[in-house]
Amino acid sequence: MPVDPDYLWQARQMQALSFAVHIPLVCFGIAFPAMVLFCEWRSLRTGDPVLATLARRWSKVMLALFAVGVVTGTILSFELGLLWPQFMARFGEVFGLGFTLEGFSFFIEAIFIGIYVYGWDRLPPRLHLLCGVPIVVAGVTGSLFVIAVNGWMNHPTGFTMRDGVVVDADPWSALFGNSYFWHEFVHMYFAGYIVAGFAVATPYAWAMLRGRRGRYERTALTVAMSTAAVAAPLQVIVGDWAAREVAQHQPVKLAALEGLGQTTRGAPEHLGGWYNGHEVVYGIEIPRLLSLLALHDPNGTVMGLNAVGADEVPPVNVVRFAFQTMVGIGTLLALLGLLFLYVRLRYRRLPRSRWFYRAAVAAGPLSIVALIAGWVTTEVGRQPWVVYNVMRTTEAVTGASGIPVGYGTLVVVYLGLAAAVGWLLHRFSRVPVEVHDDG
Amino acid sequence: MAEVPMVFILAGLAAYTVLAGADFGAGLWMLLTRPGRVGPAVTRDHARHAMGPVWEANHVWLIFALAVCWTAYPVAFGSIASTLAVPLFIAAVGIILRGASYALRGQLGGARGRHLVEALFVISSILTPFALGAAVGGIASGRVPVGNAAGNLVTSWLNPTSVVIGALAVATGGHLAAVYLAADAHRLGERSLEADFRARALGSGVVAGALALTGLLVVRVDAPALYDGLTGDGGAIMVGISAAAGLATLMLVWRYRFGMSRATAALAVAAIVAGWALAQRPRVLPGLSIEQAAAGRATLLAVIVSVAVGAAVLVPSLFLLFHLYLRGRLDPAAGPGAAARTRPASGRDARHRTAQAVVAAATLLAGVVLTSVIGSGWPLVLGVVCLIVCAVATFGLVTTDITEEGSNGRAAVRRDG
Numbered sequence: 127m128p129v130d131p132d133y134l135w136q137a138r139q140m141q142a143l144s145f146a147v148h149i150p151l152v153c154f155g156i157a158f159p160a161m162v163l164f165c166e167w168r169s170l171r172t173g174d175p176v177l178a179t180l181a182r183r184w185s186k187v188m189l190a191l192f193a194v195g196v197v198t199g200t201i202l203s204f205e206l207g208l209l210w211p212q213f214m215a216r217f218g219e220v221f222g223l224g225f226t227l228e229g230f231s232f233f234i235e236a237i238f239i240g241i242y243v244y245g246w247d248r249l250p251p252r253l254h255l256l257c258g259v260p261i262v263v264a265g266v267t268g269s270l271f272v273i274a275v276n277g278w279m280n281h282p283t284g285f286t287m288r289d290g291v292v293v294d295a296d297p298w299s300a301l302f303g304n305s306y307f308w309h310e311f312v313h314m315y316f317a318g319y320i321v322a323g324f325a326v327a328t329p330y331a332w333a334m335l336r337g338r339r340g341r342y343e344r345t346a347l348t349v350a351m352s353t354a355a356v357a358a359p360l361q362v363i364v365g366d367w368a369a370r371e372v373a374q375h376q377p378v379k380l381a382a383l384e385g386l387g388q389t390t391r392g393a394p395e396h397l398g399g400w401y402n403g404h405e406v407v408y409g410i411e412i413p414r415l416l417s418l419l420a421l422h423d424p425n426g427t428v429m430g431l432n433a434v435g436a437d438e439v440p441p442v443n444v445v446r447f448a449f450q451t452m453v454g455i456g457t458l459l460a461l462l463g464l465l466f467l468y469v470r471l472r473y474r475r476l477p478r479s480r481w482f483y484r485a486a487v488a489a490g491p492l493s494i495v496a497l498i499a500g501w502v503t504t505e506v507g508r509q510p511w512v513v514y515n516v517m518r519t520t521e522a523v524t525g526a527s528g529i530p531v532g533y534g535t536l537v538v539v540y541l542g543l544a545a546a547v548g549w550l551l552h553r554f555s556r557v558p559v560e561v562h563d564d565g
Numbered sequence: 566m567a568e569v570p571m572v573f574i575l576a577g578l579a580a581y582t583v584l585a586g587a588d589f590g591a592g593l594w595m596l597l598t599r600p601g602r603v604g605p606a607v608t609r610d611h612a613r614h615a616m617g618p619v620w621e622a623n624h625v626w627l628i629f630a631l632a633v634c635w636t637a638y639p640v641a642f643g644s645i646a647s648t649l650a651v652p653l654f655i656a657a658v659g660i661i662l663r664g665a666s667y668a669l670r671g672q673l674g675g676a677r678g679r680h681l682v683e684a685l686f687v688i689s690s691i692l693t694p695f696a697l698g699a700a701v702g703g704i705a706s707g708r709v710p711v712g713n714a715a716g717n718l719v720t721s722w723l724n725p726t727s728v729v730i731g732a733l734a735v736a737t738g739g740h741l742a743a744v745y746l747a748a749d750a751h752r753l754g755e756r757s758l759e760a761d762f763r764a765r766a767l768g769s770g771v772v773a774g775a776l777a778l779t780g781l782l783v784v785r786v787d788a789p790a791l792y793d794g795l796t797g798d799g800g801a802i803m804v805g806i807s808a809a810a811g812l813a814t815l816m817l818v819w820r821y822r823f824g825m826s827r828a829t830a831a832l833a834v835a836a837i838v839a840g841w842a843l844a845q846r847p848r849v850l851p852g853l854s855i856e857q858a859a860a861g862r863a864t865l866l867a868v869i870v871s872v873a874v875g876a877a878v879l880v881p882s883l884f885l886l887f888h889l890y891l892r893g894r895l896d897p898a899a900g901p902g903a904a905a906r907t908r909p910a911s912g913r914d915a916r917h918r919t920a921q922a923v924v925a926a927a928t929l930l931a932g933v934v935l936t937s938v939i940g941s942g943w944p945l946v947l948g949v950v951c952l953i954v955c956a957v958a959t960f961g962l963v964t965t966d967i968t969e970e971g972s973n974g975r976a977a978v979r980r981d982g
Contacts, residue, residue, distance in 0.1 A: 164964075174968040190668060197664035200624045203631050204657040207646025212713050214635045215643025219860030222636025223867050229629040230875035236625060237882045241889055249889065260882070295860065297636075297867045312949055319956075345967060352963040356956040363936050363952060370940060422940070470963050525714035526650040535654075539661050546665045 133529045134520055137209040140533045142505070144202050147540050149501060150325075150494050151195035155235070156269055156318030158188045159261040161326065161353055166255055176345050179559065182246060184326075187554055189243045194547055196236070201536075209529070213512050213522035216292060220285045223297040224275040231268035234260055269318070270311055277307020280504070281375050282513050306375055309368045310504070316361045317500065320459060321493045323354025328490030329555055331483045342559050344476060351486065352470070354493070355463035362460055365453070366419065372507075373420035376514065377429040378438060379507035382445040384416050386430045393417045393428040398450070401442045440509040448502035455496035462489055567859035570637035570868050575842050577630035579835040583741065585623040586734070586834060590742025592663070592690020593735065594765065595683065601761040609683070611758055612746060613670065624660060637868050638858040640711060641849045645700075648709045648716035652696040652727075659693030662686075691735055698734030702727030705841055706788035707851045725787040729780040736776050737834050740769040744814065744830045748823035766818045766826075774811055777837075794844025803840030807833045918965055925958035 162184045169177035203225065207214055214222075238260040245254050278284070284300025285292050301307075327350035333343045373380045380386075385401035386393055393416040399409020417426040431439050462485055469477045477483075508514055512522045591612040598605035635642040646653060666686040670679065699722040703709055706726040709716050721727075747762035781804075785792040794800045810833035817826035849858045859865060928951040935948025 168964075168968060172968045177968065193664060193668060196624060197661050200628055200660050201657050203628050204646075204653055207631070207635065207642055208650050208653055208657075211643035211647035213643075214646065215640045215713075218635035218639030218642060219637070219864040222632060222639065223864065223871060225632035226629070226636055226868060226871050227875070229625065229632050230871075230879060232628070233625050233875075233879055234882055237879075237886050241886055245889065293861070294863075296863050298863075308949075316956075348967055349964060352960055356959040356963070360932070360952050360956055363933055364949070366937050367940065367945070367949075422938075467959065467963060474966060524647045524650060526647050526718055528651070528718070532650075532654050535658060539658055543661060543665050546669050550668060 133527070134523045136529045136533045137523050138519065140529070140536055141205055141209055142502070143533075143536060143540060144198065144205055145501060145505075146498050147543070148195065148198040148202055149497060150321060151191055151198060152269060152314075153318040153321035153325075153497065154188065154191045155195060155265045156315060157265075157322035157353065158184070158191070158326070159239075159258060159265055160319075161322065161349060162188055163255065163258045163262060165349060166258065170251055170255060176342055179342065180346055180349070183554070183557075183559075185243050185246070187551065189239055190547075190550060190554070192235070192239055194543070196232075198543075199232070208526075208532075209524055210512065210522045211524050213517065216290075216517065217285075217513060220282075220292060220295045220297060220300050221275045221278045224271045224278075224301050228268050228271040231264045231271060235264035235268065238264070266315070269314060271301075273311045273314055274301040274304070274307050276504075277301075277304055277310050279512065280310075280508055280514050281306035282516050287516065306371065309364070309371045313361070313364050313368050313500075316357045316364055317497050319357040320354050320361060321497050323350050323352075323357065324459065324486075324493040325490040326350035327354065328487050331486035335480065335483045335487065340559075347486075348470070348476065351463075351466050354459070354489070355466045355470075358456070358463035359460040359467075361456060365456065369419055370422070373428070376507070378431065378434055379440065379445070379504075380420055381429055381431045381433075382440045382442045382507055383449045383503065384428075385442050385446050386416065386428060388432055389427065389430040391417075391427045392425045393420075395419065401446060406446075438510065440507050445503055445507045448499040448506065451499040452496045452503060455492050455499070459489055459493055459496070462486070566862070566865050566869070567856050570633050570859075570865060570872075571842070571855060573868070573872050574630045574633050574637075575838060577626045577633065579838040581623065581626035581630065582734075582737070582838055583831045583834050584626065586694060586738035587741040587745050588623055588738075589690045589694045589735070590738035590740065591746065592687050593739040594742055594746065594762075595690075596687040597765075601764075602757040603761060607758070608761065611750065611755070611762075612742070613667075633868060633872070637860050637865055638849060638855075639860060641853060641858045643713065644711045644715065644850055644853075645704060645709055647712075647714040648718065648721050649700045649703050650714070651718055652700040652703070652722040655696040656693050656700070659689040659696065662689040663693060694734040694738050695731040696722075698731035699723070699727035701734075701841070702730035704850070705730070705791050705845060706784070707790060707848075709850050711850055711853050725783045726780075726791070729776065729783045733773065733776045733780055733837075736769060736773040737837075740766065740773045740814075741830050741834060743769050744818060744823065744826050747818065748827055751821070751823050763818055763821070767815060770811060770815045770818070774808075777807075777811075791844055794846070795840060799843035799846075800840050803836045803843055807836035807840060810836060914965070918962065921958050921962050921965075925955050925962060928952070928955035928958065 162181050165177045165181035165184065168174065169181060238257055241249075241257045242254065242261060245257060249257065278300050281304060282300070283304050284297065285295045287293070327347055330343050330347040330350065333339075334347065369380070369383075372383070384393070384395055385399075385406040387401075387404040392414045394411045394413045395415035396406040396409030396411050399406040401407075414424040417428055418424045420426070420428055431442065462482075465482065466477065469475065510518050510520070512519045594612045595609045598608040601608055631642075634645075662685055666682045666689065669682050670686060702724065703716075703721040703726075706724065708721040708724065743762050743766035747759055747766050750758035750762055781792070781795065784795065795804055810829045814826050814829040814833060817823070817829060847855045849855050932948050932951035932955055935944045935951060937948075939945065939948070
């Protein structure tokens, strides 16, 4: 059935919006429990009341963000069916298992977050700490299962197509026998720590600038910044691995990342600029860099966009812009992380420059921008395919009308939700700090 | 084997109807606070607090049912989701609004704007179960054909059967909530609240029962196939169980036996879900039997194994939650203080620090070489592990003296020059 292309566009926007809202919350699901547990563990070992207070306060924020994540995640599972019924109908039996498994992870997470947050002072300290461990584990496995599905969409395996129908679906090998998803998972896992670390550091850096420099603020800032700072520089190495995987398995996506019109030996990389349909103009050219990065060989041959038909090329400028945003911000964050590590290790104190704290305030929002830009890169870069080289997004979209109404409604609802969450976190931060001296 | 995942879906739906239904119903009682002996504000607070700790976690049951559906019966799922897009979207928006307004209401206290937030909560608490019930009505009355949005986008869910099932979903939720809230008030010793919610439980039980009977009459005209299923064989047994459990609930509530009434009320609602399934069996959608709808053998087996393994982890966890919850209840003042043991810094810590630094440097070097220079196969895997170890070791180094008062203290931010 032919589908109005407008609806496809709006359905994609709607899905993208829902992901953009959900994915920062996923980062908190991955990393925040570990940060809270670290504070509790150290406070138990040393009897430090400040760390104990931090763990208590952060665990409440963790619960609130988890609850919002439950809701936005529910919306995503609805949308898979509402917007892409043909995708689900044809391939649900291949990848759907990932979501079934994720459901269990998520259930475990919900149970233990409840026990943990409501169990302060009711459980013996060691048991309480122990109850936090399944939250960390479930946060990791949950994202693993979902990213396994995304890895499958980018590199589909584990089934045979016969006359447009899936036969011999093997979900285990499709999801977990698929080598492609590992780099996505590790990249996202590090991103989780970077985003959660910098985002938590932002309000404390702000407090330091405003003159609230008590031990509470300093300790919170140290834990949060350390979390992000150890992950951000290493993410550069993980990103390099990810780029090589893309170069090997999705050469068209790689060509779109750089805007490489022609297949080129010793391909250059351009910073900034605009892809005009043939080449990048107005950018700063760095000779041979793309070949070096993608193939680890400055004279390697990189496939250009001309190697495939025009109907198989993703929207190059969107992908390029998102990619460069991610890499640019990621580099700055890595430098900020290295600076923090250097000062902290060399002088055993926090940096003193006000500019460091201004940068730290900006790092939280910027890390979220980089995160979303990264997902735009991989998901828009996959277009026009929903299942890479197997099913086009146009074949997947719903035949139902009224998508624009739904899209408009969702925009309004999410704006309201964002305002509500912002207001709630503001309220949390305004509760006066009372250090629990448990000792 | 084709039917096993459907049993999982129905179990998930039954759990959702009972647990989330009661949550939705609590929202209904925040609207219908009169008549009552206690003031509307107290009634609303009681309804709100009863939803307690894991308020939105109940949606997990729905997500579970959806995920099993699209894995095990993908074609049916695609057809349902596209034709019934409107009510499902309404339910989705209702779920967001409910979650957000509940969280907000808890923080607002007596602040301005609480009436608006409360209104939003009440509306979404009614709209969501109605929309989900209407969607069920569309499937049950055979209005969802196989295909991408092949059915009518409006009449598939705005039809007599859908409306009556939607209304029944709201009413049963209200009934469940009233029974639970009466039981809570009884346990808390709030006599007036208990009397109010006892009256509401009885009233809503009668309404739900009347709606169920009306529903049967409507279905007889609107969806004869479903009516035949509900009045024959297994369907009739389930309808009978539901009716008996409903009557038993009314009797128990009448005699202040709230503990038992929780169970019978849940049974009455769950039996309706089972009755619907038996009435439709073996048809999933018109012209699509469960055998035809089912995914391949490998996928079905994978779903069954996953659910079995998942349940093996989940059941002990749920048991632990229950156990701790009860213990906390029995002994609310059990507050063992944190066992504080301050360990002074010593030479051992300094050596520990050096060792950590060596580990961090070594794994960094190994990680870079293995991940980036060699970059494939097992060395790559080892490299990634090295990078993670490096991150953990560096984190340990950076935070090692975090508890010393002076450690971050010399860090007073420089004044602007």
